[in-house]
Every structure is written in structure tokens, then in C-alpha cells.
Amino acid sequence: MNQLTGHILLSGSSPSTTNIHYLSGFTAPDPFLYLKTTTGGYLLVSSMEKGRAEKQSTPGTQVYTPEDLGLKGKKAWNRVEQIRVLMERASIRRLLVSSDFPVGLFQTLKKKGIRISVEKNEACPERKIKTADEISKLRKSQRAAVMAMKAGIDLIASSKTGAQSCLYIGKEKLTSEIVRHLIHKTLIDHDCAGVETIVAGGDQGTDPHERGHGPLYAGQSIIMDIFPRSEKTGYWGDITRTVCRGPANPELKKLYNAVKAAQAAALKEVKPGICADDIHRLCQDIFEKRGFQTLEKEGRHVGFIHGTGHGVGLDIHERPRVGRSGEILEAGNVITIEPGLYYPGLGGVRIEDTVVVTQSGFRFLAACPKKFELL
């Protein structure tokens, strides 16, 4: 990017919204513009947002409203006009946009004679190396996730088994919804919000994106995947544990132990310089060796059917991916390690921790025990 080139970002879709948050410190419910140049950043927000934008944005960010830049009436709300005056103010002649920029606005800008092109490289590659401040924020969200996990596990552990192995709290059936609500309330107590938290038992847990619903049963594996976002900082946490109320049958125990072993082995490999794909392949190998195959069975994919992990930051899924991305780990990456196995009829197991890559290996963002059978 030379001095006459600026990268324009429009909030509204991920990762552009979080890129703006990262670069400018500012977030807002309605879409707004951010222009990144070699000399600094320019925010263009509505007059309603100006005061907050000035307070929240990082030092050096220049905050304007359309009116500040001479736009009046209908022109003030026109994105093309907004971008035109912002370019003038920043003395920019050419625009770059990210690949997720909306095509409609791109075409209109081009038609209006603005020199604009798609930048193939990421707008904020630096996001994958977390600063000490970011790690401290991520740790707080992860701690909230651990507190909520412990509350969920304690609730399941305190349940009694009734007819047809159904779990009960007092006279009420224990359901995925009840556990999820307790988890969400615990997150609120720690200034975080949880949405789409997974509490999925038995066969529901064999679909990694099924959130879970209805009664929970003794002797089945129950996957809890909690990913809170801090209301204050915007950073996420991410943790998964799998538990079983009462004794598990030997086959289910074997399944759990395979995932636990794979996660431990994968964590041991986490260090700067290693290719993330190797960690994923290691998990695949361990499962294969223990007889847990990944294949298509009656039209469904079973076994180890997802990646081993992903970066966590202002987005819940960001770089680096731990799967088939070919990315090399670096100190300061914050990633999840979350192998899992899924077999309808037997159950699903996933164990996930979020760790920071250090010079010599890794550190957990927050500690949380792993115990399968709650007897």
C-alpha cells in the first residue's frame, strides 16, 4: 500500500467488522466506514455515533461525520459520496477492499470513476499474533467459560436417575435447555454473553452443530461446548467437555479415552514452527490406531469429522486454523485444540481447550478439569 492508497472497510460482516474493531477500537450496531492508510485511520460515523467514536477509538484515529466533510441532505447518507469525501480528506487516490466487501457498493464505486480493486491479502494478518493485552482479555473470557462449564457439570452431577435412565433435578426432568440456561446465566455473572451453547446428549451429540434439546439420560455422553463473548472487550473464550452421568459402558469409555489421548498428544505438539496440519494428522492417526475410523456410514460421516482447532480472538473462528490450512504456528497465536469422535448409536465425545502458543510450547488460557464419568 503506497501513500496514495487506502483500504476501505465497511462494518456489517465478519471479519470486516472485527477488523475495524481491531484497528480502530470502535464498534457500533449500524454499519459505518473505516479508511486505513499508511499514515493513520479515518472513521466515518453518523452524528449520533461521533461522541462515542471519539471516546472509544484508538489514539490517532480521525473521526468524521458526513456533515463534517461537507455532505448535506440525502448525500450525507450516500455511501459513495461518503467514501469520495473521505478519500479527499485522507488524500487518497486509490482504494483497496477486502474480498468480503459488498459487490453492489464495489460496482457503484467503480461506475462513479473511483479507482478500486480487491486486495487478496488479509486486511489484518497481524491479528493472529496476540498482544499481552489481548491475551489477558481472552483469558478473562476463557475463565468465564470455565466457571460456566463447572456450573453445568455440577448440575448434571447433582441429578438423580429416574425411570428409563432419565435424569432428574428434584421432580423435574433435567434437559439440555435447563443446563444451557444455567450456563448462560453463569456467563452473565462474569460479564460474558453465551449464545448457541451446545449441551447435547447421546445421538444429538454425534452432530457437532446440534445445540441439543430435551431430556438428558444417565449412561450417555453429554457434550458441552461453551463459547462466551465478553460484553466489554469483544474477545471470545471456547471450551468443550464431555461427561456421562453414572457409569459409561466400556465402548463409550474407550471412545472418551481415545479423544482424551488425542487431545493430550496434540497439545504436546503445540509450539512455534510446527505446521498446524501435522497436529491434525496426529489426531487422525491416534484415532485410526485405536480403531476409530472416519468414514461414511448410511449417508452420514462418522468418526473424526471436523478440524482439530481454530484461532480465537475478536472472532470465534479466526486464523490460524488447525486442520488443512498449512499454517505454521507462531508464538502469540491463541488456538483451540478440540479433537472429537462421533458415532450414532454410541455417542459423541469432544474435548477442547483454548491455549496460547508460547516460545517453548503452550499455556492453557484457563485450567478446567477433565472427568468423564460423574458417579
Place this chain on the structure above:
Amino acid sequence: MNQLTGHILLSGSSPSTTNIHYLSGFTAPDPFLYLKTTTGGYLLVSSMEKGRAEKQSTPGTQVYTPEDLGLKGKKAWNRVEQIRVLMERASIRRLLVSSDFPVGLFQTLKKKGIRISVEKNEACPERKIKTADEISKLRKSQRAAVMAMKAGIDLIASSKTGAQSCLYIGKEKLTSEIVRHLIHKTLIDHDCAGVETIVAGGDQGTDPHERGHGPLYAGQSIIMDIFPRSEKTGYWGDITRTVCRGPANPELKKLYNAVKAAQAAALKEVKPGICADDIHRLCQDIFEKRGFQTLEKEGRHVGFIHGTGHGVGLDIHERPRVGRSGEILEAGNVITIEPGLYYPGLGGVRIEDTVVVTQSGFRFLAACPKKFELL
């Protein structure tokens, strides 16, 4: 759209994500494709999502994985390849995309020889007319919002005034955060999630997007804006009340009464056939007549500095807008009516209800009392 043309939607940004939800019934945490044709809808999801997609999608939706359509290895993850095979399966020769489609993928598709263009019209204009089923879902979310509002108001009403007019619950200072947490927990009890809820007192309330933080005080206006999303249905509710613990000074009371009068007058105008802009202008006129001007003062916009309302559905802000959109209201629209006035030094007041436009006028989605002074 002729029989050879399909509209391709990629989830990941609003409104495309909610358009797919509306058309197919399916949602997922990771991006996926939906192709809308004159004869039906096609979902392309990962093998992990297939089971859930088949269960959740509306009848007539065809669900495929890349593998189902013959894509193997790296090609299975390539969006261009995915779209190419999906077009083949649906016998589609030309593609339309919405203006929010990502420009990077658009350009790549074009380069690969796919005939593709931007459709200027909305993908789902029908969304602004709600079905009876949708209204029932919106009503549930609005009821949750009302329950949470009542809990918040009751908490403030139960507070005692201490030194420097600070509000206390027992020995603890009552803060925006404490009220917000109670609101969020109440929403959870009603199967909804609340994020970014506004509880803003005094001058904080004069910035309509400030969420509010720190201690609350007697004699100041406190704006509470609650907009929950149902975890089950995805539909939103939206309500705002403004209260004052203890007596308000005469000027603040006048401010409140002006907003209350404007909201009541605006609601009276809500009916099919009326231009939404007229409702907005009516509120502006009422404020002007009562001496509450909208202007720039010391670099800040004060007075009535936002629109009168917006549609509510699967998006919290959707069509029709009640402001300067020129849209004509129709029976089945679900809109908010939320005039407000904001003067630093005096305070902010906003009153908002969500209503459905009926043949003869409007109906509240849920009733909630309006009372300013909590004495």
C-alpha cells in the same frame, strides 16, 4: 428470474444469512450456500451439517454436500466448484447475487466464466409482510422483552437513594451493569438472548448507542432498550422505556411528556397506506411545537436525532424503515415506534413499542405500562 436463472446466497452477513433462514428454515454457525430458483431451493452444506439441514429445512428444499455432487478432496471446499456443481444440479445457466455478496468471490466466479450479475432488488421483499406464524414468534420475543423490562423497572423502583443521589440496593451501588445482568437473566428464563442491552442514565442516555455503565442516580432519566432474540426461532423483540427514580425536575418531566405524546400521536397514524415518513415528520412537528429543537450544539447533534422506527423480524433492523425511506405501510408489517429526545445536561428519553400493522390500524405485540417517575 427465468427458469435458467438462480439467485445464489452465501450466509455470513446480514441480511443474506437471515434471508437464507427465511427461505430455507436453516441456520448454521459456518458459512454455507443456498440457491434459490423458480422451482425450489438448494442447500449446499458440509457433511457435518447435512443431517441437521435435512431435518430443519422447509419442505421442498434439496440438501446436498459437496461430496454428494461429486466434489472430492480440495475441490469439495472450493466455493467456485461448489457453486458450479450446484448450478449443474439445478440446471441453472445464470446467477444473480444480492448487493451484499462478497466481491472477491463474485470476481472469481466471473473469471471462471460463470454468468453472474448483481440483482438490485431485494432477495426477499416478502419478508416485510409477516405471516401469522411469524407474528406469533415475534410476539413471544416481545413478551420476553416486556418481562425483562418489568424486572429492570422493579429493581430500580426498589432501590434507595444514598449520598450524592446515588441509588443503592442494600449496601451495593446500583449500576447499569447490575440492571443489565438482571434483564439478560430474565430473557434467558424466557428462551431469549439479550446482547448490548441499553441501561443508560443521565448524560449517558443522550447518546442513543451508549449501552451505559457505572452507578445510576435518583432524579435522572434512565433509558432501558431491550431487544432480545429468540434462541429457538431467531425472531427479535424490541422495547424501550425511560424511568426516573424519585421525582424528576419539571424540565425533565416536560421532556418525557413530549416523547410520550409524540409516540402516542405516531401510533395513531399507523395503518396500511400511510407513508412511514409522515409518521416521522409528525413526531418532528410535535417536538418543534413543544420547543424541543433538533440542532447541532457544541459539535453534538441534540434533540430528535434518529428515525422514528424500523421493521423487526429475523433482523432487528429491517424493512420498512419509519424515517426517510418513503415506504408505504402495509398490513402485516411489524415495526417499532420509538421517538426520542436527547439533550446533554438534561437527559435522554426514548419510548418504544413494537406493533403489527393491521387492516384498521395497529396492535401492540405485547403490552407494557409507561411510567416515568418511580416514587
